[in-house]
Amino acid sequence: xxxxxxxxxxxxxxxxxxxxxxxxxxxxxxxxxxxxxxxxxxxxxxxxxxxxxxxxxxxxxxxxxxxxxxxxxxxxxxxxxxxxxxxxxxxxxxxxxxxxxxxxxxxxxxxxxxxxxxxxxxxxxxxxxxxxxxxxxxxxxxxxxxxxxxxxxxxxxxxxxxxxxxxxxxxxxxxxxxxxxxxxxxxxxxxxxxxxxxxxxxxxxxxxxxxxxxxxxxxxxxxxxxxxxxxxxxxxxxxxxxxxxxx
Amino acid sequence: xxxxxxxxxxxxxxxxxxxxxxxxxxxxxxxxxxxxxxxxxxxxxxxxxxxxxxxxxxxxxxxxxxxxxxxxxxxxxxxxxxxxxxxxxxxxxxxxxxxxxxxxxxxxxxxxxxxxxxxxxxxxxxxxxxxxxxxxxxxxxxxxxxxxxxxxxxxxxxxxxxxxxxxxxxxxxxxxxxxxxxxxxxxxxxxxxxxxxxxxxxxxxxxxxxxxxxxxxxxxxxxxxxxxxxxxxxxxxxxxxxxxxxxxxxxxxxxxxxxxxxxxxxxxxxxxxxxxxxxxxxxxxxxxxxxxxxxxxxxxxxxxxxxxxxxxxxxxxxxxxxxxxxxxxxxxxxxxxxxxxxxxxxxxxxxxxxxxxxxxxxxxxxxxxxxxxxxxxxxxxxxxxxx
Ligand SMILES: Nc1ncnc2c1ncn2[C@@H]1O[C@H](COP(=O)(O)OP(=O)(O)O)[C@@H](O)[C@H]1O
Ligand SMILES: [Mg+2]
Numbered sequence: 001x002x003x004x005x006x007x008x009x010x011x012x013x014x015x016x017x018x019x020x021x022x023x024x025x026x027x028x029x030x031x032x033x034x035x036x037x038x039x040x041x042x043x044x045x046x047x048x049x050x051x052x053x054x055x056x057x058x059x060x061x062x063x064x065x066x067x068x069x070x071x072x073x074x075x076x077x078x079x080x081x082x083x084x085x086x087x088x089x090x091x092x093x094x095x096x097x098x099x100x101x102x103x104x105x106x107x108x109x110x111x112x113x114x115x116x117x118x119x120x121x122x123x124x125x126x127x128x129x130x131x132x133x134x135x136x137x138x139x140x141x142x143x144x145x146x147x148x149x150x151x152x153x154x155x156x157x158x159x160x161x162x163x164x165x166x167x168x169x170x171x172x173x174x175x176x177x178x179x180x181x182x183x184x185x186x187x188x189x190x191x192x193x194x195x196x197x198x199x200x201x202x203x204x205x206x207x208x209x210x211x212x213x214x215x216x217x218x219x220x221x222x223x224x225x226x227x228x229x230x231x232x233x234x235x236x237x238x239x240x241x242x243x244x245x246x247x
Numbered sequence: 248x249x250x251x252x253x254x255x256x257x258x259x260x261x262x263x264x265x266x267x268x269x270x271x272x273x274x275x276x277x278x279x280x281x282x283x284x285x286x287x288x289x290x291x292x293x294x295x296x297x298x299x300x301x302x303x304x305x306x307x308x309x310x311x312x313x314x315x316x317x318x319x320x321x322x323x324x325x326x327x328x329x330x331x332x333x334x335x336x337x338x339x340x341x342x343x344x345x346x347x348x349x350x351x352x353x354x355x356x357x358x359x360x361x362x363x364x365x366x367x368x369x370x371x372x373x374x375x376x377x378x379x380x381x382x383x384x385x386x387x388x389x390x391x392x393x394x395x396x397x398x399x400x401x402x403x404x405x406x407x408x409x410x411x412x413x414x415x416x417x418x419x420x421x422x423x424x425x426x427x428x429x430x431x432x433x434x435x436x437x438x439x440x441x442x443x444x445x446x447x448x449x450x451x452x453x454x455x456x457x458x459x460x461x462x463x464x465x466x467x468x469x470x471x472x473x474x475x476x477x478x479x480x481x482x483x484x485x486x487x488x489x490x491x492x493x494x495x496x497x498x499x500x501x502x503x504x505x506x507x508x509x510x511x512x513x514x515x516x517x518x519x520x521x522x523x524x525x526x527x528x529x530x531x532x533x534x535x536x537x538x539x540x541x542x543x544x545x546x547x548x549x550x551x552x553x554x555x556x557x558x559x560x561x562x563x564x565x566x567x568x569x570x571x572x573x574x575x576x577x578x579x580x581x582x583x584x585x586x587x588x589x590x591x592x593x594x595x596x597x598x599x600x601x602x603x604x605x606x607x608x609x610x611x612x613x614x615x616x617x618x619x620x621x622x623x624x625x626x627x628x629x630x631x632x633x634x
Binding site: 002027048061064066067084087090091093094095099101105107108109110118119122164194 | 249252253256257259260308333427537541542543544545547548549620626627628631
């Protein structure tokens with residue numbers, strides 16, 4: 001169950017309570033998130049939408065432990081990450097979060113295989129165990145035959161699939177995708193979305209995804225809109241629009 | 248090391264830049280090594296000086312003489328074990344450029360004061376009995392292809408009109424210390440004293456250029472030096488006595504303030520090395536901002552980020568260092584041969600090679616530190632936004 005009213009039963013995988021983020025630029029304060037609440041269960045697939053500058057990336061960075069909120073708390077699987085020190089947070093990210101960014105963000109001088117292996121270098125796994133995991137991840141994204149290719153030898157869609165393999169190889173608690181199809185053509189975007197859906201449906205992954213593309217967002221179980229610093233369920237937005245239209 | 252492949256891939260990312268950086272590093276290190284070797288050459292005398300030896304020179308100056316009778320008087324001072332004396336002969340073998348130092352020695356005591364110069368007993372005994380005899384250092388003998396039994400003509404212009412002296416090479420000495428001086432040439436004081444040209448006889452007859460004495464204990468050096476200088480104070484030949492190392496240091500200073508020159512040029516080269524490597528690393532880190540941010544996002548610790556940058560700069564320094572030291576190792580004997588006579592022999596010892604390598608690694612660490620700390624401090628969210 002996905003909730004945005006802060007009334008979850010305390011058993012959800014991700015619990016966000018009263019989350020605020022204020023940026024200071026010059027003398028001006030920009031309140032991007034304002035006491036935002038969110039509950040996400042294991043196996044959920046959430047899409048975040050909203051106009052550019054509404055704070056989608058900010059929210060994702062906070063959820064992924066890349067940034068610290070001005071106020072509020074984020075609890076993942078019982079760990080409150082908003083109180084962790086920098087080095088603890090780094091370890092937590094390695095263990096629990098898989099990142100998929102808009103730009104593919106592969107290391108250009110490493111092969112697909114080596115890129116996917118990177119997160120495993122932070123674990124205690126042996127070389128042969130790492131190989132098994134990397135090969136599995138690459139087969140999930142259908143790129144086993146390209147594992148010795150460098151990023152520049154791959155298409156945009158293939159690069160993004162390598163990024164997905166890198167995000168899932170260490171079996172993290174949840175995946176964060178920021179505009180995963182933003183740089184791709186329709187066909188590649190569809191393939192990537194089919195892959196993410198498969199990760200949720202077949203492999204039970206929990207996925208939180210930002211997109212501004214309604215077609216892409218429609219693939220998620222639930223779509224939430226970021227408006228004035230808080231999350232609103234899509235159905236309610238539509239009702240609001242309809243109601244507004246009627247009135 | 249798990250990040251091995253990433254470090255190597257990063258290192259070879261911009262090949263031309265890498266080659267240029269390593270090349271600059273190597274050349275700067277050759278220069279640095281050369282300076283260090285020259286410095287070492289000038290200071291070698293200081294380092295190999297015996298702690299228990301004093302040198303007595305004329306208070307008036309190094310080239311002034313003292314009566315040879317001082318020897319017995321000095322020997323009588325408590326704490327003095329052996330005394331010997333030398334003269335500078337200042338001759339030339341065949342050609343001006345074939346420089347090597349020739350000393351007029353006192354065979355009776357020379358060996359007792361300088362046990363580090365080793366001459367086989369039979370050769371030494373022949374020399375002592377042969378007034379026209381001479382002993383050459385192994386290096387000088389090798390340089391001119393001399394063998395024991397050869398007759399060696401040495402042209403002298405220092406004392407009176409030019410005259411060629413002929414010597415029988417009775418022996419060859421070696422030194423026990425690896426850095427020791429095997430370039431000298433010794434002749435007998437008696438031979439010298441009896442053949443002084445008439446024109447300078449009243450000034451040079453029965454004299455010594457300087458005295459070297461061995462003490463019972465190095466602890467006595469201050470007391471004995473003072474006793475000697477007091478004894479000859481107010482005589483016509485006043486003395487100045489100092490330890491052998493102080494004397495050698497003073498001798499090196501005659502060539503000008505070499506230490507200062509080498510230190511200043513050396514520091515310029517050192518900072519060049521730092522800047523060359525540091526600059527390359529700073530550019531590399533800046534180019535890879537987004538990649539470093541991704542590494543941090545997936546959980547690479549700040550310490551590992553710093554390590555990645557340092558490992559790369561140390562590798563550059565290590566490649567440049569090894570190349571530079573190889574070049575220096577090949578070039579220094581050639582340079583040394585070219586400047587024979589002008590400078591003391593230039594030697595690149597194994598110790599200096601290893602020190603050079605340690606130095607290179609140190610430069611690598613220091614020059615990677617600033618870019619590395621920058622990469623460490625960089626915040627992921629800001630770095631990703633810049634893309
Ligand atoms: N480091 C920052 N300093 C100041 N303002 C920022 C910073 N990061 C983001 N912002 C501002 O916060 C708002 C939300 O940004 P962002 O989360 O990137 O929005 P979105 O991803 O929805 O486009 C924007 O107005 C942006 O300019
Ligand atoms: Mg964004």
